[in-house]
Amino acid sequence: xxxxxxxxxxxxxxxxxxxxxxxxxxxxxxxxxxxxxxxxxxxxxxxxxxxxxxxxxxxxxxxxxxxxxxxxxxxxxxxxxxxxxxxxxxxxxxxxxxxxxxxxxxxxxxxxxxxxxxxxxxxxxxxxxxxxxxxxxxxxxxxxxxxxxxxxxxxxxxxxxxxxxxxxxxxxxxxxxxxxxxxxxxxxxxxxxxxxxxxxxxxxxxxxxxxxxxxxxxxxxxxxxxxxxxxxxxxx
Numbered sequence: 001x002x003x004x005x006x007x008x009x010x011x012x013x014x015x016x017x018x019x020x021x022x023x024x025x026x027x028x029x030x031x032x033x034x035x036x037x038x039x040x041x042x043x044x045x046x047x048x049x050x051x052x053x054x055x056x057x058x059x060x061x062x063x064x065x066x067x068x069x070x071x072x073x074x075x076x077x078x079x080x081x082x083x084x085x086x087x088x089x090x091x092x093x094x095x096x097x098x099x100x101x102x103x104x105x106x107x108x109x110x111x112x113x114x115x116x117x118x119x120x121x122x123x124x125x126x127x128x129x130x131x132x133x134x135x136x137x138x139x140x141x142x143x144x145x146x147x148x149x150x151x152x153x154x155x156x157x158x159x160x161x162x163x164x165x166x167x168x169x170x171x172x173x174x175x176x177x178x179x180x181x182x183x184x185x186x187x188x189x190x191x192x193x194x195x196x197x198x199x200x201x202x203x204x205x206x207x208x209x210x211x212x213x214x215x216x217x218x219x220x221x222x223x224x225x226x227x228x229x230x231x232x233x234x235x236x
Contacts, residue, residue: 041149058074164177
């Protein structure tokens with residue numbers, strides 16, 4: 001557990017020592033458990049009206065696609081007082097299971113990316129170690145999940161995305177969601193880790209560490225454009 005703390009505040013020293021012993025289970029399980037639990041807690045704190053609005057929006061979307069029977073059935077189900085409870089239960093299960101699945105996929109991709117970069121620059125570090133590397137540099141994800149729950153508990157659902165830095169200045173574009181306190185913290189740790197493992201200098205480490213963030217921004221922008229297109233067609 002001491003290594004978890006040190007990786008957040010003195011990552012270079014930890015990665016220098018870690019090259020001989022890259023443990024994966026500790027950071028991976030920490031991230032997955034914290035993300036799953038915090039995701040479930042956030043759903044539990046979500047007001048009933050949020051679920052009601054989401055169900056109504058789903059019914060409206062089905063009507064716009066011509067599925068009037070399904071939309072009416074959904075609205076009829078809303079008369080059931082247990083509907084919101086059911087939706088919340090599904091959300092809790094999805095949050096506890098879905099968030100870890102998404103994170104694992106992201107870590108697998110990130111580890112593979114670092115492995116490819118390592119091969120390009122002549123590193124003999126194996127894929128398993130780079131996967132462990134991706135787990136360690138992502139520890140701020142767990143810290144961010146905890147901070148998000150605290151913000152929601154104090155300020156309500158309006159603070160669910162309170163760690164998105166550009167949102168503080170009114171920038172709500174989809175790509176801006178990639179710039180968060182945890183992502184910048186991860187960037188700092190990654191730069192130190194790459195500088196230790198690749199030994200190619202700070203500039204190379206910074207460029208390589210920035211690529212995943214830039215990729216996340218591009219994906220966010222693309223998904224935002226797709227959503228806007230669906231909304232313009234009355235499908236979203």
